[in-house]
Amino acid sequence: MFTNRTGIREANERTVLSVIVNDGPLSRANLSEKIGLNKASVSAIVKKLIEQKLIKEVGIGESTLQGGRKPIMLELNKAAGFAISVDLGYDYIDTMIHYLDGTIRNRKLLPFRTIEKTTITADLVTIIQEITTKLPKSPFGIVGMTIAIHGIVHNNQIIFTPAYDFTDFPLVEELAANFDYPIFIENEANLLALSEHAKNSAYHNLVCISIHAGVGAGIITNDTLYTGENGLSGEIGHMIVQANGNPCTCGGKGCLExxxxxxxxxxxxxxxxxxxxxxxxxxxxxxxxxxxIATKLISNMMDYLSIAVHNVITLYNPKVIAIHSEISRLIPDFPEKLRTQLPHLTAQNIEIKKASLGEEAILFGAAVVTISNFLEVPKFELK
Ligand SMILES: [Zn+2]
Incomplete structure (x- = not known):
C-alpha cells in the first residue's frame, strides 16, 4: 500500500483529523470532549495539523452555556489538495476532480471512447494532464487517483474485464510511470457501495447494485467492503437466475446480466x-x-432482477439495497416496483432505494478511496 505525502500519522492525530473532517467545524474544547483526550494534547495535534495546512481556523463559534470566551472553530482545509476520480466505462471515460472533502471541483465526461489496452495509458495521461493544468496551487497538490474498472479487481490488479480486454494488463504500473501520486483501481460496483456508505453513516450493512452493460454489486458488511478471496464477490451479473438459460460470456447459462x-x-x-x-x-x-414492447422489456428485467435481489438478501441481510442505473433513475417508482416482487421473507426485511449520489456515485466512491488513503482517517463521510 502507498503511504501519503504527510508521512505516517499517529493514532491520536488520525482520530482528531477524522472527527474534524466528519463532524467539523468544531472547537478544540468540542474535540477534547468528543475524543476523550485532554485539551493540551488536542491543542498540540491541532497546532501540527494547522502547520501542515490540513485544517484551518474558521471564525468564532458560540460560547458555552457557562459563558466565557467564544471558541475558534476548526475545519478541514478542503483546498489543501485534490483527488482525481476516473470511471473507465465500456465506451466512455468519466473524470472528476474533488476537493479533499469529496465535493466536486470539476468534471469531464468523454462519451463514445474506445477502451483498449494499447492506447488507454496514453489517453488517460493526456486527459488527466488536460483536466489538471488549471488547478490552483495547493499545499499537497494532487493527493491520488482512483480508477473505476468495469470488471474484477483484486489487490490493485485487474483480474477480468468482460467488455474491454484488460486481462493481465498492468494499468496501475503503466500510469505510475507518468504520475507521482498513489493510483488505485477498484471495481465500479464496489466504489458505488463505498459512496453510498460514506453518504449514509447509519448504513452498516448494504448492497449496491450497478446495472449498465453488465450487472454488479458492491457489498458492505459491518462497515467494511467485502471483496471475497480474490475479488469475485458481488459479481451478481453471473448469478444464475434461469436453469439452462441464455449463454453468457462467463461460460455459464442463465446469468442475471x-x-x-x-x-x-x-x-x-x-x-x-x-x-x-x-x-x-x-x-x-x-x-x-x-x-x-417497452413495458414487457422492463417487466422482464424486473422479474429476473427481483430473483437476484431476493438471493442477495438471503445471503447478506443488508439494511439497504441501493440500485444504480440509468433506467432506475428514470423510472420514478423503480425501487418500490422491485420490492413488491420480492417474496414475503425478504420484502419485509429490506429498504430498496435508488443510489444516493445519482449518476456520479461511482466517481464519489473513487474519491472516498483516494481521500481516505491520503488523510489516513478511519472513517470518511461524504457531505
Ligand atoms: Zn455469466
Whole structure:
C-alpha cells in the first residue's frame, strides 16, 4: 500500500483529523470532549495539523452555556489538495476532480471512447494532464487517483474485464510511470457501495447494485467492503437466475446480466422496434407511455432482477439495497416496483432505494478511496 505525502500519522492525530473532517467545524474544547483526550494534547495535534495546512481556523463559534470566551472553530482545509476520480466505462471515460472533502471541483465526461489496452495509458495521461493544468496551487497538490474498472479487481490488479480486454494488463504500473501520486483501481460496483456508505453513516450493512452493460454489486458488511478471496464477490451479473438459460460470456447459462442488463434490454428494444439509434431515455419514454414492447422489456428485467435481489438478501441481510442505473433513475417508482416482487421473507426485511449520489456515485466512491488513503482517517463521510 502507498503511504501519503504527510508521512505516517499517529493514532491520536488520525482520530482528531477524522472527527474534524466528519463532524467539523468544531472547537478544540468540542474535540477534547468528543475524543476523550485532554485539551493540551488536542491543542498540540491541532497546532501540527494547522502547520501542515490540513485544517484551518474558521471564525468564532458560540460560547458555552457557562459563558466565557467564544471558541475558534476548526475545519478541514478542503483546498489543501485534490483527488482525481476516473470511471473507465465500456465506451466512455468519466473524470472528476474533488476537493479533499469529496465535493466536486470539476468534471469531464468523454462519451463514445474506445477502451483498449494499447492506447488507454496514453489517453488517460493526456486527459488527466488536460483536466489538471488549471488547478490552483495547493499545499499537497494532487493527493491520488482512483480508477473505476468495469470488471474484477483484486489487490490493485485487474483480474477480468468482460467488455474491454484488460486481462493481465498492468494499468496501475503503466500510469505510475507518468504520475507521482498513489493510483488505485477498484471495481465500479464496489466504489458505488463505498459512496453510498460514506453518504449514509447509519448504513452498516448494504448492497449496491450497478446495472449498465453488465450487472454488479458492491457489498458492505459491518462497515467494511467485502471483496471475497480474490475479488469475485458481488459479481451478481453471473448469478444464475434461469436453469439452462441464455449463454453468457462467463461460460455459464442463465446469468442475471443476460436478462437484466441495460445493454440487453436496449439491444432487444432496438431490434423489436427496428430502431438502432434508440437510447435508454427513448425506452423510458415508451415505457411511460404504456408502449407494449417497452413495458414487457422492463417487466422482464424486473422479474429476473427481483430473483437476484431476493438471493442477495438471503445471503447478506443488508439494511439497504441501493440500485444504480440509468433506467432506475428514470423510472420514478423503480425501487418500490422491485420490492413488491420480492417474496414475503425478504420484502419485509429490506429498504430498496435508488443510489444516493445519482449518476456520479461511482466517481464519489473513487474519491472516498483516494481521500481516505491520503488523510489516513478511519472513517470518511461524504457531505
Ligand atoms: Zn455469466
Amino acid at each position: 443476460t436478462y437484466s442488463s441495460e445493454k440487453v434490454i436496449l439491444d432487444t428494444y432496438r431490434e423489436l422496434t427496428d430502431n438502432q439509434e434508440a437510447i435508454i431515455p427513448d425506452l423510458y419514454r415508451a415505457y411511460a407511455a404504456n408502449d407494449a
